[in-house]
Amino acid sequence: MELSSPAKINLWLRVLGRRSDGFHEVETRLCKIGIADTVQIDLLGSGNDVELTCNVPGIPLDESNLVMKALRAFEQKTRQTRSWRIHLEKRIPSGAGLGGGSSNAAVVLRAVNELCGNPLKLVDLLKIAGGIGADVPCFLLDTPAADGSGRGEQVTGVEFPWKLPLVLIKPAFPIPTPWAYQHWKDSKELRGVLYGPQICPWGEMVNGLERPVFEKYRLLPALKTWLLSQKGVTAALMSGSGSTMFAITKSGAEAGALAEEARRWCGETAWVQATETLSSIENPA
Structure with missing residues (x-):
């Protein structure tokens, strides 16, 4: 198979x-x-x-x-x-x-x-x-x-009726999931970084693990702030325990353009991909 x-x-x-x-x-x-x-x-x-x-x-x-x-x-x-x-x-x-x-x-x-x-x-x-x-x-x-x-x-x-264009950005470093949870309780928010829920038609986008991860890996909050400032971006968030950040855009064309900008902003060591969420049970290409 x-x-x-x-x-x-x-x-x-x-x-x-x-x-x-x-x-x-x-x-x-x-x-x-x-x-x-x-x-x-x-x-x-x-x-x-x-x-x-x-x-x-x-x-x-x-x-x-x-x-x-x-x-x-x-x-x-x-x-x-x-x-x-x-x-x-x-x-x-x-x-x-x-x-x-x-x-x-x-x-x-x-x-x-x-x-x-x-x-x-x-x-x-x-x-x-x-x-x-x-x-x-x-x-x-x-x-x-x-x-x-x-x-x-x-x-x-x-069931998920939305097909959301998005850009994934993973820096060169990984983040162990156990580490993120272990440091969650005692972590603090960084000043000037958006942690609160981002209200979207599909729900309130928020990630509680951003607090410990952002405190140690300072590139990620800077990346989230940069993504939220870009044209066509609806929301930006860390996925799971990181280190991938993603931004949802208004169109596939804007996702493609943002991916190109992100490659320039993050440098050659970052993994950057434009894709979309699945809205059916069909396998991705």
């Missing part, structure tokens, strides 16, 4: 507080976008050998990869093993807050279930996915958007 594995942005992410289990309670809306990896998976037969490859150097190919965690969780639940060949053709940068690894894990979970004759129902897959990572369950749903609660793993599919 060869499957598309889309990225996501968080249109909002509200951190409600630390839970007794050490995780944080959140409310978020995740929206799939038109940037995607490709996952190729082959069932080789009986056995327990797994060959995991990737086109991007530095991506871990051992048991720490979320794809391997998804496969092992499936094996444990079904009490059966197979031999697999899995290749990840990555276009979504890692450490970006775009859910690339989570999306890959969800795609592999659905694929191995199908190739093994669908022994598990969606509710079972969702439970497995929630144990792998908070963003994984949303990628199992066929809706273009999902609302997440709890750690983010309790998901409800959302």
